[in-house]
Amino acid sequence: MLRVPAIFQNIGISHFPISLSDFHKNLTSFSKCLVGLMTYTKLTTPSYKSLLSDHLRNQKLNEARLVFNEIPFPSVSLYTMMITGYSRQHRLDDALKLFYEMPVKDTVCWNSMMKGCLDCGDLSKAKELFDGMPGKSVVSWTTIMNGFLQFGEVQMAERLFRKMPVRDVAVWNSMVHGYFSNGRVEDAKNLFKLMPCKNVISWTSMIAGLDQNGRTDEALLLFWEMMGSGVQPTLTTFVSVVIACANLLRLHLGVQIHGQIVKLGYCFDEFVAASLITLYANCKQMENSYKVFKESLHKNVVVWTALLTGYGLNCEHEEALKVFRDMMKLGVLPNQSSFTSALNSCCGLEDLDRGKEIHTTAIKIGFENDVFVGNSLIVLHTKCGNINDGVAIFKRIGDKNIVSWNSTIVGCAQHGCGMWALTLFNQMIRTGVNPDEITFTGLLSACSHSGMLQKARRFFKFFSQHKCVEVKLEHYACMVDVLGRCGKLEEAEELIKNMPVQANKMVWLTLLSACQMHSNLDVAERAAKSIDDLEPDCSDAFVMLSNLYASANRWSDVARIREKMKHSGTVRQPGSSWVTLKD
Template sequence: MAKPAVEFHGLAHVLPFPLPRFQKKNIAAMLLAVLASPYKTRTFSARARPTIPTSGLHVLDLIDRASLEADPTLYDKLLKKCTHLGKIKEGRAVHSHILRSKFRDDLVIHNTILHMYAKCGALDDARKLFDEISSRDVVTWTALVAGYSQNGRTEDALLLFPQMLRVGLQPNQFTLSSLLKASGAGPNHRHGQHVHAFSFKYAYDSNVYVGSALVDMYARFDLMDDAHLVFDGLVSKNEVSWNALIAGHARKGEGVHSLSLFREMLREEFKPTQFTYSSVFSACASSGSLEQGKWVHAHMTKSGCKLVAFAGNTLLDMYAKSGSIQDAKNVFDRLVKRDVVSWNSMLKGYSQHGLGKETLQCFEEMLRIGTEPNDVTFLGVLSACSHAGLLDEGQYYFELMKKKYMIEPHVAHYVTIVDLLGRAGLLDRALKFIRDLPTEPTAAVWKALLGASRMHKNVELGAYAAERVFELDPYDSGPHVLLSNIYASARRWGDVSKVRKMMKDSGVKKEPACSWVEIENTVHMFMSNDDAHLQRDEIHVKWVEISGKIKEMGYVPDTSHVLLFVDEHEREVKLQYHSEKLALAFALLNTPPGSTILIKKNIRVCGDCHSAIKFASKVVDREIIVRDTNRFHHFRDGSCSCGDYW
């Protein structure tokens, strides 16, 4: 009968002990061969040929039992295996074994151990070993600098550099790159500039690794001219340097620059990575460049790059923010693996498009498959409930977040609940909720109540909420404008004048309303009563034509949205040239019949424009999408996706 296999931590193997002297050398060689092979777990009978466990993580047991003499190569491979797998417990065991061997003072091995600790995030172990090493070289210092930098301990990483210089060691490209990474996460670019100076001193300024880190550091502080200067000075570039520059522009919201650099990167025959695609999709999302985003997506698909969560999540977000929620759902369904960010992106997309029921269905599916929600998840769910008027559901999920998932609400959650109650007309309950908060309400909380007061024309509560906002955030023009609008709707022109005088005296300036459309990669922007566009005459004629047709269908201009003390006729005239109406007329003139029109606006769409565009969608037989600061409105066949609740 075969002897049962001997188990070592779930790894089955059998070796005859003690080993004959002539087999010891062969066994050591086999150990090294196994460490270079993939991990698998196998079981062998006692009669089978002696075999080594294929994980390699417990070969030290075999070394001790077989009285083998370990060598540096074996230790090196073991430590690298532990580093690769993040096996810190096993790494400590290897370290302990080394301390009992003749290599306990070997600097090369110590550096490998230090790198292992730093890479696995065991920074206390790394620092302890660093302090114990009597003779350190540049690799020792660099390993600890990199460890601190990679684990967010910026100040510790930067403090090591002058100490390293004082002992007479010269930094290498890896030291400088790690220091620049730490500098990029710091409070300002001062440290990064000092490291840049040392890069010049040691002739590493044109090194591709140091140069890429410099580009990234300057880009993170929005110093794009400096980033370009370093980038252009690189003798050779790689994907990392291109990615750093593209990502810098993407973070700044410069969609055009990111796309231009992406095309240039392709012309120079550099292969985009997941990070490249993620940055470009992010840039397209911030600018709402749907067609450009589709082109980049097509390139990604053609290149054979898998749709993993890293780039997939930003692609999903790009489609959602650019108005195509169905494309966002298609991406979500094709992701190789979904993480919590994937689910949150889909939930946020549904919420932004006013699809409350779809949001809740998606959330319940997320819970069903076992993905743990976080505070961002619940923010998306609560926002969806607010936009869709799902009062009971919103209150239920707010309690679920606190009681079942033990997530402490923060300001954004409180704002959504005030918004939820306020939109539903429960202004007294919204005020009570604010007064019962466990923390002092912020300006954002009072702004939510102010917005609800404007919606329901509650002048007294609106004035009260506005006063609270003025105390907390006196230079924000939004609350002043809302209060002015509340007074204007109530025809309290004297109070309107007082608010405007307050704004003038305080130096608060109202952001002018504008709308824009993108046609053939060119953005066309419009202001109210805009007469600066080259097609202004055709635009005005087109809107007069549309206006006449929608009036025949029942559209009646809502002059309460004109916030000026003028007669009724002039009010109606002013309504006809709001920026979104001009943008719509322009798009109708310059896009193929039947195509979808996407208009973006920098403030909330007004009630009259909302009504007019509903009628227009039926007249022109097109889907018209308007994205304002709150959400997307999908107008089709005379109705809106928001159900007139926004």
């Protein structure tokens, strides 16, 4: 049954469709009402559409639905607007209910509903809609293909790509982008070579994808190939290339591209300005970063955050916090990256009070449970010795990522709370989060600081055998530290000798430090010799060995070490500490 407007109810029609006798009985009245209704609908539909659009734009879904219910005969486009609004607010059930109620559906509506299912994380429902769709367009095929790529179902996406009756350049670009998103770099490169027609989006997707997958050298070579082929770069292309230069610290090349940007008049775009600020900041040229910032006409949050982050990367944390204060004074609303960078600068200064002030601002703006802000707060509190508050912040984060778990595990490890760290690791595994190299380092560090030798051995054996995490040099250094702290110096030395990679200075220094702790001169001398082979002027090795000789009353060896340091010009690096008084 269709909804009956009041204008028909006034003449005795209570339901649609109506019988033939009712139609003849009320023919005259019906005709007049129909003309009136057509005029009424023609006059009021634009105003309804405008009001509905305003409510949806302001995320007032209930108000939008009340307006929608007042429309006598909603068009397909109005249904589609309402369905899209529900999907954007993750109210998928309401969107599907309205979709199934539609008397007529066009291709645009089917595509919108499919995309809504994908945005809400329901791939199976999107596939069901696609299979039941009467007339599939190129957009329909592309939407479901992107859905499979979004959920990591690359093989299904490949099958759809091969089955598509028509493949335009947008489809090829989507497949290339999907390969990069899933780490399939070689597949993306091969598909790019097979593309019958490439546009600037194709080239830009390749450049950005190669850079994001650690193939930045290839990305820059591809950019020059693109320029040689006569394809005119866009703003997005320049942003991707400048970021690639920033990642490789290619200042000279970045300056050349900056010149091209100025010639083409793209220098006033905020994203280009932000990428240039990042380039100069990464290359330790904060004066040029600030110059680009000052020349930017539209200093939005992206540009401010780029400058704020740049100062933080160059350890100019006071300047970074000044930038954060200035953007707040000028009414520029910080985003999660702004808060993260500001909190990282507080961490660099170990200034917990200012960090708490920034946290208060984040709460007022609505980032109280944001995972990125929360991760920075965990690091700040743990670095400032406030492990209990760090763990409390971790518990309040709703959607925890691997960084959240790692930050808390490492923080507990650094403060000797080894059992806390292991408990968190068990919870992390139960929630389905896979550990990475940092998790492994944190676990070994926790075992080291808490003297849990057997647990460290089991962790090291597990990660080495199962190869779920690549065992790197820093993991061997952590294991050497565990063995050294527990007095297993010969076993630590044997581990170093049997490593699949050559030990560096830090690994041998870890062993030498343990030898100093346990007064073992034999192993210490062999470790010191290995360090001397790698770096003859290592002051830390000289000092530790000299202290060991002194504790053993071997004063002639102490004199020999000091003479050697004097002859080589090696000077012990002085330490430093500071206190904060009255800010």
